[in-house]
Amino acid sequence: MIYLSQLMGNPVYAADGEKIGTVSDLGIATGEVFPRVTSLAFKGPGRTPFMISWRKYVDTYDEKEIHLKVPAVEIRFSYLQPDEVLIARDILNKQIVDTRGMRVVRVNDLKLSDTSSTQLRLLGAEVGARGILRSLSPALEHVALKVARTFGHPIPERIIAWSYMDLVERDLSNVKLSVSHKTLDDMHPADIADIIERLDPRLRGQVFAQLDDEQRAGAMAEFDDDAMAAELMGGMNEREASRMLSEMDPDDAAELVSELDYDKAEKLLRLMGVQEQRAIRQLLGYREDTAGRIMTSEFAALPEGKTVADAVELLRGLDEDFESVRYVYLSDEDNKLSGVVTLNSLIVAEPQTPLADICTREVITASPEDDQEDVAEDIAKYNLLAMPVVADDGHLLGIVTVDDALDVLEEEHAEDLQIAGGIASDDESAHGGDLLWLLRRNAWFFIWMVGAGLFVALSHLTPAFQAPLHEVLLVCSALPIALVLADDSVSYVTNFFLENDPDDEDSPSMLGFTIKSLALGIAFATLVVLVEMALDSVVAAAAGASMPKPLHAGFIAAAIAVLVAFVLCPVWLLVLRKRDEKNEDTSGFALSVMAMVIACLVFCFAVGQLANVMGILGVFA
Template identity: 55%
Template sequence: MFYLTRMLGKPVVDAAGETIGRISDVAVATGEVFPRVTALAFLGPGKTPFMLSWRKYVESIDDDKVVLNATKDALRFSYLQPDEILLARDLLNKQIVDTQGMKVVRVNDLKLSESRNQLRLLGAEVGIRGILRGLHPALETAAERIAKLFGKELPENIIAWNYMDLLERDLSQVKLSVTHKRLHELHPADIADVLEQLTPAQRAKVFEHLDNSQAAETISELEDAFQAEVIGDLGAQRASDILEIMDPDDAADIIGDLPYDKAEALLRLMGVNEARAIRSLLGYREKTAGGIMTPEVTRVTEDMTVSEVIEHIRKESSENESLYYIYVVDADGRLEGVVSLRDLVLSDPGTKIADIVSRDVITAHVDDDQEDVAETMSKYDLLALPVVDETGKLLGVVTVDDALEVLEEESAEDLELATGASRERGPLATAWWLIVRRNAWVALWALALLAAASLNRNAQACSKLPAACDLVLAAAILSPIILRAADEVSSRTITELIDATPGGEHPSFARRLLRESGIGSAVAVAAAAVAFLWVEVAGTAEAGTAALFALVTAAAVLVTVFVGSALGEAALKASDAGKTPPSSLLTLAAMVVGSAAYLGLAYALGAWIELG
């Protein structure tokens, strides 16, 4: 086996034994399953680049050198052919798409094999071994031995040429083997997974190889955060053409996320009917049935026959991808019933729709919450749910794929709310939210201790109010009790936020406060006992101070509970308005107010003792 990183820089020796240069690259023919090395590139005297035919001039190759079968005077140099690529230039240390694993990877090395005096490319090494080998072969050997000491192996991670697509080299005009799988030949959902791992410039190169239909399907599969960005990076005319092809509800979601001027420009470039459908959807509130429905729905009247409806579907609804049910409406467009495709196909052609229509139709109002719509579809196993207005007029349908997206989105939001995770992505955002959410109490405790320590170092202040300094220090040491109480009351609020339905019934503030006060009172009694014992054991305060400090501690717990309850009430009202606050913010606010109140009350008690 040979590896490109080990080959580069090796001497090239002619038939007379003279070193005429060092290997700088090798070329392979792309039209084979395991591409054959066709040319050797090397740097001669003065670093002059040369290229030779591998088949014609290479006699042998080993770990130390390449030996040619002719002297330097007899060599005839060649050029890179259209169906050839250079491994070091086009692949090594470049990003490629693994079209089997559907991910973007970096090529750390390339593995080649010699067979019948021919060298062939087996694949790209994208694992740790390639990195170590590229730095120095001794590092790979050392890592392999260390792994063996622990009974492990250091595996190769090889991607075969058939499953590699280059991002930084256009292969559209290059002949490839019939089994070679390019990125644009994948399923749109798989293309979308890869695109989300690329830079905007790399995404643009991929879209150059997608026709408008492929591009529309791929954009529909992208995460919401990428859709508007991708459309915004395309030219106005192509972006408009792609949006026309997309389902109106998907196109409306993207248009709604674009700047107003850009959105209007794209709508003006669209066909009249497509633009009208998208504008109508933009008029509905987000996260409602109207916001996620598609107006593309098959409408018929009950006086039509089965054969007439089938002909109507062929002519009018051939491009309707969500053709699950046929909806029966009156002359004013009000929904009267529904016919399933099964009933339509199994009925005689002359049967009237009135004879097979089902009048018991489950519907959603245009302003219903999207989560309620999705749950209704799940409950009744519906592939589509008709959406009506106050008069019963059929406006559109919510399809099962949109319902699944809603359930996934709501589940993700609940998880973010429960864990305090950031909606931002990336290692910095993740690290920040892990610190804030999981370790906020540690940071606040440290701040409280620092504040107490600073106060105690102030000799002038402590000489006048020594009791205040002592009690503030005690409060700082015991502040985790307050921080824990804040975390508990916030956690109960977060649970309510997760379970709550926007606009639904919630416990009143008085009821919530009563519930939290009951729990808080038990915590306050326990905290007071701990505070009393702490001051008594410390023995630095005057007689009676321990009891007063215990009361202050209990009061601080109750203040924290009250503040947490008030913040919970505000959070639920904000959630009803569609603006759910981050759970980390609720917890942090309750902790800050509670600990500040505790330190303040402790200082006030100490000052009162000294001055009273």
Template identity: 65%
Template sequence: MIYLSQLLGNPVYDCDGEKVGQVNDLGIATGEIFPRITSLAITGPGKTPFMISWRKYVDTFNEQEVRLKVVSTDIRFSYLQPDEVLIARDLLDKQIVDTRGMSIVRVNDLKLSDTSSSQLRLLGAEVGVRGVLRRISPKLERAVLRICKNLGKVLPERIIAWNYMDLLDRDLSDVKLSVTHKTLDDMHPADIADIIERLDPRLRGRVFAQLDDEHAADAMAEIDDDKAAEIMGDLDETSASRMLSEMDPDDAAELVSELDYDKAEKLLNLMGIKEQKAIRQLLGYRENTAGRIMTSEFVELPEKDRVCDAVGTLKGLDEDFETVHYVYLNNEDSQLSGIVSLNDLIVAEKTTRLSDIATKELITASPDDDQEDVAENISKYNLLAMPVVSEKGTLLGIVTVDDALDVLEEEHEEDLQIAGAPHSEGTEERPGHDFIMVLTHETWFFFWLIGIAALTMLYGTSMNIESVILSSLGLPIALLVAEDSVNYATNFFLEYDPDDEEAPSTAGFTFKGVVLGLLTAALSGSIAMGFFNALLSESDSGLQSASIAPVLLGTFGLAAGCIALSFLLSPIYLLVLRHRDKRNLETSGISLTIIAMIVTVVLYVAGFALFIASGLGI
């Protein structure tokens, strides 16, 4: 076995021992399970690049050199063929999809198999740390391996076989990678979407360019709307329009709504009349309603039809038709009159009328119903789809269970965000990630530092740093309680609907908050006074002469006041949440927490300013 990193840069000699140049790259023929090395790219004298046939000219090779069969004057240059790839240029340091592990990895080295003294085949990509160490220095790799061995650890190779690789960084849509290659087209759309969302944004469009329209549409439907809109913006209009045509109407409408108006109109106008009409009809409904998330693809038959008619209709549907769970029946007035499940359809006699096996007690939705209510009803009644009907009772569309799950997940994420929990997506490592995590979970610490800085400027040179720190000791307590007051408001908001008659009143919420604030302030003050008295009893008169005693009194007195005020402000936080919710505006619990902490720091510092101005703090 040999690695590409061990060959690159090695000298190339002709049969007489004259140096021709050095190895620059290797070319492979991609139409094999484990591709043969077909070309040798050489950097000649004066850094002139040229390429020769590996099979025709290479005699022997090893980790030190490559020997040719002929003298340099007999060498004839060749060119990269349409089915060939330069592996250093096109694979090394590039992102690839490990289609077996369903993940994105970076190629650190390439493993080659010498089938004879002059033949090489590409086995796979090294994506582990050993590839990095080897490229820095083979000696470094061996040294690290020895250290690991002495420590009883194993540092294995991480090799992805060629037949489980798919390229991303280079457009190889015209190159057949492998005769038995499991490509992106063979993966589940959800797996493709997961991979694409983790890709560099510049590569997402390239991946879609390698998928056929059907797979691209299925994958696009699984991607977050914002990212899907970005990808759609990177595609050419013809490809984007074809992809929209392949998508289910409800998914396509949701995606189009995220695009700017001009872009959306161009794409819609390029689509077929039927697909365009279906999407425009859905876009006519308000956001977050049943009409917006319903699909117009369903099977509807007259109630007088027989089972054999329904079976024939189902057999005649296109392969890409929305998944069918029920057959919907209409009466002579075109009103929805019943539903037949596929299970009932299969076990019934062919000549049975559909109306005889239909469920007549229907659970339906209006197109203006809130999407969350519809999703909850689908979950409550264990439905696979819910019909959406007009005021006249005609069937407009259906909301399927997968769309209902998406709605419930979205609402759950919003609730978590309001409560201040971290978002479940986008957790991949990125610059500043640790800082953001600390800022999210330990916000009080940063505001404490801000408070210390403000107190330092406030005191100027009148106090030493120890006194400044002492004067800020009560601020962390006040900041943590400010966060609790926001949590108190957000938890009440999430648990109780203001229109619910059984929900506690706002007055009751306010009274409870005031009591909690006063009790917390009293408890904090008592603990602080106990600490203060213990400190005085064990110290000498120098403590009081240094003016530390009044500083401590002011510190914990202000903390108690800020604590009480934080809970007094909790009704305002609740009103803000309800007001923004009525306007369908998202409000993050973290944002409210930051506002509460800003208020606390301002009040605390302002209180100390008055404290100093009165002459008590010096």
């Protein structure tokens, strides 16, 4: 086995031993299971690029040099064929789609198989750390492997076979592979959406443009980032965008159109068919985050006087892309929802059985103005596959399907995690790195170190504040108490916010929450003072003297900061509720940092005031 990185830059010698250049690339024929190397690209004198046939001219090769069969004067230039690509130019350091693993990866090296003395074939792409190390230096890779094995953590190769690679920066749609494998076009829309979201922004449009209208519509409905979906749609011409919207379910199309500016949305809607346009406009008429906004107007309904045979005929006549049907809804003479028939009931019933005889009359419904989260929770609670949405007069408007309910619950769960200070997705820690992960979980420690550093700097740089270092450190030793409890105060607020709906009559009032927060602040501040008194007693009993004054001051300042932190709890609750009313995301981590910074400032201020009283820290009277 040999790697592209081991060949790049190697000298190329003619048959007479003359050095004629250095290797710059290899060409492969893509129409094979393991593509043959067909061309050798090298840079000659004056860095002039040359390309020659590998089969015709290459005699021998290894990891150090390549020898040709003929003298330099007999070499003839060749051209890249339509089914050929240059692997260094077109694959190395590019993003590819691993269609087996359904992910986007970056090619760090390419693995070649020397099937004979002169024949090379491409096996696949190295996407792991070893490819990076090897491209930097083979010696560095060797050392890293030995060190990793020593510690019991070997670095494995991560090779993606050619048959499972789809390039995303080069259009190879006309290249026919001789092996049957899943390509990007054959993937489920959710997998396509996931891959496109992980691509560099400059590549998303290129990949999206390769899909047909149906595939685009499916992928659009699966995007987690609505703004990114709107951006992709903005790159399409209006007729293409309109056709794609027509392929989407009305609820998904309405959600996407709501992300566009008014003029753009109106142009697209006017280009659509009358039926599709009416369905989308109807959904856009409802407020965001309501059942009306996420329902679909595609459902199966019949008068209750019809038979099982009529229902089967109705279902057989539906389009293939019709919203998944699990129920047939019945209406009475006044066109009001009167019952529901499940598919299971239809299957076992006789064709001439009246639907009214096998329907369920007690139907759980929602109003179009109901909160989408409440509707989703009811669907989960009652194990429904869809919930009908009815108007005030009982007329059936649409249905909320279980897949939309799951999307709502997932979105609400992510928001709750964010408010609670958790990480909403697995990728965030990967993108932010270990330092961000550590910062999120130990923010108090970093703020403590910064606060202590400022204290020390102040004691050395400010003429009016010349304090011995040991006194500064004693004072700062009590600061973590204030920071940790300030962090806990925000957790207390976020838990209250998530568990209590202000519109619920049974929820505690704002006044009750304020009183309870103040009581908690007094209790924790008192506890800090009691701990300080207990420590003082222990020190006095052991050493015959009380604790140093700076440590006394630190504990008292911490108690004051804790009290202020809990007094601010109603403020944080108001912030959460106001932003929630505006559908704005709020980070619980950001609130925690703000609360800890305020606690640190209050602590510093309290220490400054206590210093004057207690005659510590060298403060001028």
